[in-house]
Amino acid sequence: MLDRIQLKREAKGIVRNARASAYVCTLLYVIIVYVLDTVRVYVSGSLVADLQALAPELELPAFLLLPASFNPLVVLFVTILTTLLASVISAGYAIYHLGVRRGEEMAYSTLFDGFSFVGKVILLDVIMSIFITLGTILFVIPGVIMVYRYRFALYNLCENPEISVMEAMGLSSRQTYGHKMDLFVLDITFFGWQLLCTLTMGIANIWVTPYIMQTQLGYFQQIKKMKGIGWLPPEPGCEADDGFHPQDPFGPGV
Structure with a gap:
């Protein structure tokens, strides 16, 4: 079991000492995702429905009523586009x-660096969504297991x-083998936040958000070192080592 307290303490220090403020970056990230989400909600018409439910006597501006005239295909396209753009920004x-x-x-x-390999980011998001949805349809627990099995997939791709x-x-499947419960407990400890x-x-x-992200990355890096799987800094004197280790030298866990 990894030391959660130590990893959280380390995460706070990393966030605090970031040379380009992690808080400013997070503010920009939150604003972008919020704008994308607002566009999706507006086009889908749910924003109007919510406003009418809160204040049925309110006379809404004409531009808010536009989504009612949108073609369903337009709504579907914008919904998918904004969702995928949010995934790329998350990368x-x-x-x-x-x-x-x-x-x-x-x-x-x-x-915006995720756009340099946007196809892979989107494909990863789509495949993971399918796997998790299928697992959830079969039974809730397999869906939860899928979430934790592929928790590190995006980090591996970004590295x-x-x-x-x-x-x-x-x-990610090999890295999280034997550590899914640790990751689940870690998530629970952030409930208050x-x-x-x-x-x-x-x-x-x-x-x-930056505190949670750095704590999760701390787990990711520690598990990589423990198992020797993933991108690892080359050992001194091993110039031929590109740092990429796709297999677990200690076992075949999947």
Whole structure:
């Protein structure tokens, strides 16, 4: 079992000492995702429905009533597009934090770095969504297991965009083998922070999100070192080592 307290303490220090403020980057990330989500909600017409439910006597502006005239295919297209764009921005946010953990000064424009391998990011998101949905349909527990099995897939892809989507998922499966419960417990320990974010209407996310992200990356890096799977810094004197280790030298866990 990994030391959660130590990893959380380390995460706080990394976030605090980031040379390009992790809080500013998170603010930009939250704003972008919020805008995309607002566009999706507006086009789907659910925004109007919510407003009418809250104040049925309110006369809404004409531009808010436009979605009612949208073709369903347009609504579907915009919904899918905004969802996928949010996934790509999330990949950029992960790249930023991976760099910060390595002690690098990451530009805020790193949020858009996911577009450099956008096809793989989108494909990963689609395949994982299918696997998790199928697992949930069969029974809730398999769906939850899928969530934790592929928890590190995006991190693997962001560290090494040259690998395929299935390789990234396979690495995550081997990395999380025997550690899914640890990751589940870790998520539970953040419940209070998530509740705080809800109570502050998302404002606390600016401080909480980078803290959670760095703690999760701490787990990711420690598990990679323990199992010897994934991208690892080459050993001194091993110039031929590219740092990529797709197999577990200690066992075949899947």
